[in-house]
Amino acid sequence: MNKTQNQRAWLFVAPVLALVAFNALIPLMTVVNYSVQETFGNNIFFWQGVGWFEDLLRSDRFQAALARQLVFTAIILTIEIPLGVAIALTMPRKGPWVSVCLVLMALPLLIPWNVVGAMWNIFALPEVGLLGKAINSLGIDYNMTRQPMAAWFTVILMDVWHWTSLVVLLAYAGLIAIPDAYYQAAKIDGAKPWAVFRHIQLPKMKQVLTIAILLRFIDSFMIYTEVFVLTGGGPGNSTTFLSIDLVKVALGQFDLGPAAAMSLIYFIMTLLASWVFYTVMTRNDAR
Amino acid sequence: MTLELRNVTKLAGADTHIHETNLVLATTGFNVLLGATNAGKTTLIKMMAGLERPSSGEIWFNGKNVTGVSAQKRNVSLVHQFFVNYANMNVFENIASPLRVARRSKQEIERRVGETAALLRLTPMLGRHPSELSGGQQQRTALARAIIKDSVLVLLDEPLANLDYKLREELRDELPRLFEDRGTIVVYATSEPSEALLLGGHTATLFEGRITQFGETAVAYRAPQDLVTAQVFSDPPINAAKVSKRGGEVIMNGDVRWPAEGVIAEAPDGEYTVGVRPHYVTPQRQSAAAVTLDGEILVTELSGSESVAHFSLAGKIWVAQSHGVQPYQVGEIHKFFVDVSRCLYFGADGALVAA
Numbered sequence: 001m002n003k004t005q006n007q008r009a010w011l012f013v014a015p016v017l018a019l020v021a022f023n024a025l026i027p028l029m030t031v032v033n034y035s036v037q038e039t040f041g042n043n044i045f046f047w048q049g050v051g052w053f054e055d056l057l058r059s060d061r062f063q064a065a066l067a068r069q070l071v072f073t074a075i076i077l078t079i080e081i082p083l084g085v086a087i088a089l090t091m092p093r094k095g096p097w098v099s100v101c102l103v104l105m106a107l108p109l110l111i112p113w114n115v116v117g118a119m120w121n122i123f124a125l126p127e128v129g130l131l132g133k134a135i136n137s138l139g140i141d142y143n144m145t146r147q148p149m150a151a152w153f154t155v156i157l158m159d160v161w162h163w164t165s166l167v168v169l170l171a172y173a174g175l176i177a178i179p180d181a182y183y184q185a186a187k188i189d190g191a192k193p194w195a196v197f198r199h200i201q202l203p204k205m206k207q208v209l210t211i212a213i214l215l216r217f218i219d220s221f222m223i224y225t226e227v228f229v230l231t232g233g234g235p236g237n238s239t240t241f242l243s244i245d246l247v248k249v250a251l252g253q254f255d256l257g258p259a260a261a262m263s264l265i266y267f268i269m270t271l272l273a274s275w276v277f278y279t280v281m282t283r284n285d286a287r
Numbered sequence: 288m289t290l291e292l293r294n295v296t297k298l299a300g301a302d303t304h305i306h307e308t309n310l311v312l313a314t315t316g317f318n319v320l321l322g323a324t325n326a327g328k329t330t331l332i333k334m335m336a337g338l339e340r341p342s343s344g345e346i347w348f349n350g351k352n353v354t355g356v357s358a359q360k361r362n363v364s365l366v367h368q369f370f371v372n373y374a375n376m377n378v379f380e381n382i383a384s385p386l387r388v389a390r391r392s393k394q395e396i397e398r399r400v401g402e403t404a405a406l407l408r409l410t411p412m413l414g415r416h417p418s419e420l421s422g423g424q425q426q427r428t429a430l431a432r433a434i435i436k437d438s439v440l441v442l443l444d445e446p447l448a449n450l451d452y453k454l455r456e457e458l459r460d461e462l463p464r465l466f467e468d469r470g471t472i473v474v475y476a477t478s479e480p481s482e483a484l485l486l487g488g489h490t491a492t493l494f495e496g497r498i499t500q501f502g503e504t505a506v507a508y509r510a511p512q513d514l515v516t517a518q519v520f521s522d523p524p525i526n527a528a529k530v531s532k533r534g535g536e537v538i539m540n541g542d543v544r545w546p547a548e549g550v551i552a553e554a555p556d557g558e559y560t561v562g563v564r565p566h567y568v569t570p571q572r573q574s575a576a577a578v579t580l581d582g583e584i585l586v587t588e589l590s591g592s593e594s595v596a597h598f599s600l601a602g603k604i605w606v607a608q609s610h611g612v613q614p615y616q617v618g619e620i621h622k623f624f625v626d627v628s629r630c631l632y633f634g635a636d637g638a639l640v641a642a
Contacts, residue, residue, distance in 0.1 A: 179369060179371075181367045181369050181371045182371055184333075184336075184338050184358075184365065184367070184371075185365065185367065185371040185429075187338060187357070187358045187359055188336060188338075188358050188359075188363060188364065188365045189384055189385050189388055189432070189436075190359045190360075190385070190388045190389070191359075191384075191388060195388070199373045199375060199376065199384075200373065202375075203373070203374045203375035204374070
C-alpha cells in the first residue's frame with residue numbers, strides 16, 4: 001500500500017474554511033454559547049443549561065410575538081401570492097409595454113427597506129399623509145399610532161405594496177416560458193380560460209411559485225426594518241413581530257442569554273418551516 | 288367533405304406571409320404541405336385551424352364559410368412539432384381531455400380512451416405523466432388526443448421533426464393507417480420531400496408564401512409545373528443549369544452537347560433551364576443517352592448505402608447521388624454521366640416544357 005500524503009490540499013480549502021468560519025460558524029457558536037449562560041457583565045458567565053429556552057418557550061411575551069408573526073405571515077402569503085399571479089396574468093407577453101410593466105413592477109423592490117418604512121410612515125399620517133388624510137376624510141377614524149387595527153392595516157398594505165412585485169416578476173417569468181403551442185393546443189381542445197390557467201399556466205408556474213412562496217415566507221417571517229421604522233412595534237406591542245421583539249430583548253435590555261436562546265429558536269423555526277414548505281411543494285416532482 | 292381556401296392571404300405588417308392562395312382539400316389520402324422553413328406551412332395550418340384569421344379571402348368548410356369561426360368551435364385537431372401535452376395530467380387524462388371538454392359520459396370516455404390508447408400502443412403508459420415518456424410516446428399521446436376528438440380536420444404540423452430517425456420511420460408508417468377510413472381531412476406539413484413521397488396522397492409545394500403546385504404527390508414529383516416546384520420537391524437539391532437549344536441539339540456551357548429528344552425536340556430554339564435530379568447524375572454510365580461531365584469534386588457524403596458528391600462544373604455546383612460507396616477524392620476531376628432522357632426543361636418563365 002502506497003499512499004501519497006499531500007498536505008497542500010489544506011491550503012486550497014483554507015480560505016473557504018476561514019470564510020465560512022468567520023461568516024457563519026463562529027457567530028452561530030457565539031450565540032449558542034450565550035444561550036446556555038447567564039452574565040452580569042465584566043465578562044463573567046454562569047452556566048445556565050437549557051433554562052433560557054424553557055423560560056422563553058413558556059413566556060407569554062414570546063408566545064404573543066410568535067402568534068402575531070404567524071398571523072402576519074399567513075395574511076401576507078394569502079394576499080401576495082394570488083395577487084402577484086393575477087397581476088402577472090394580466091401583463092402583456094410581447095410588445096413595447098413589456099419593459100414598461102417590468103420597470104414599474106421592479107420599482108418597489110429597488111427602494112431601501114428603511115426608506116419604505118419612512119415613506120409609509122408619512123403616507124399614513126392622519127393630518128398630512130395622503131393615505132391617512134384620505135381615509136379620515138371618508139369618515140373613518142384612522143390613526144395607526146393609536147389604533148392596533150390601523151397599524152396592522154398599514155403594515156400589511158406596505159408589505160403588499162413592497163413585495164407583491166417579487167411574486168409578479170417570478171410568476172411572469174414562469175408564464176412567458178410557456179410556448180405558444182400550449183395555448184393553441186388548449187384553444188383547439190376548446191378549453192375555457194379557467195382550464196387554461198388550471199392545466200397549463202399553473203403547472204408551468206409551479207416551480208417559480210414554490211420559490212416565490214418560500215422567499216415570501218422567509219422574508220416576512222424575518223421582517224424587521226420596515227415595521228420598525230413604520231410603527232416601532234406599536235402601538236403597545238401590537239405590531240411587535242419576532243425580530244422586533246428579539247432586538248428589544250438583545251439590545252434594549254441587553255439580556256444576551258434570552259436573546260441568544262430566542263435567536264436559535266427563531267432560526268430553527270424558519271429552517272423547519274422552509275424545509276416543510278419545500279418538501280410539500282416539490283413532493284409531486286420527485287416521482 | 289372538403290376544406291377550401293378561397294383567395295386567402297396573410298399579411299404581417301409590410302410582410303406577405305401567404306400570397307393569394309386557392310386550395311381544395313379532400314378526405315382522400317394525406318394532403319401534404321411541402322416547403323422549407325418559413326415557406327408558410329405553419330401560417331396556412333393556423334388559418335385552417337382558426338387560430339389565425341386570413342388578412343383577406345375566405346375559408347370554407349363543407350360548403351360553409353368558417354372564416355371568422357374560432358378554433359374552439361371548428362372541431363379541428365392539431366399536432367405540433369413540439370410534444371404538447373398537459374404536464375399535470377397523466378396519459379389517460381391527456382387523451383381524455385377533448386372528451387371531458389365535450390362533457391361525454393364516464394363510460395364513453397373510458398371506452399374510447401382505451402381504444403385509442405390501444406391503437407397507438409399507449410395502453411401500458413396510461414398512468415404515467417408526459418415527463419416520464421419518451422419523445423415518441425409523448426408525440427403518440429398528442430396524436431391520440433387528435434384522433435379521439437373525431438374531428439373532421441386533422442392538422443399535423445411537422446409532427447415527426449423532433450423525433451429521432453428510428454421513431455420517425457416507425458410513426459410515419461403508422462400515420463396513414465391511423466387515419467384510414469376515418470373520413471377526415473388530414474393536412475401534413477413537412478420540409479422533407481421524401482416524407483411527402485412516402486405518405487403519398489396529394490402534395491402542395493410551398494415556396495415563399497405561394498403554393499407553386501397542388502396535385503397527386505407522384506405527379507407533382509415526376510412532372511413539376513415549374514423550376515421552383517422541382518427545387519422544393521427535391522432533396523438533395525435538383526441540379527439546374529442554363530442550356531441553349533439550337534436545331535436538334537441542346538448545348539450547355541458551350542461544349543457539352545446532346546441531341547434534343549422528347550418534349551424538347553418540338554420546342555422552339557432558344558434559352559432553357561435544364562433540371563436533373565441528383566440520382567440521374569452518376570459516376571457510372573447508366574444508359575446509352577448519357578452525357579459526360581468533368582467535375583471537380585468539392586464535398587462528398589458517404590452514408591453507406593449511397594454516395595453524394597458535390598462537384599463544380601463551369602462555376603456551378605452540381606450534386607450527384609448514387610448507390611454504394613464511391614471512391615471519390617476531394618479535389619480530383621471526376622467523370623459524371625447525366626441521363627439526358629430524364630432531364631426536365633424549363634422555359635425562360637420557369638414553366639416546364641411539356642408535350
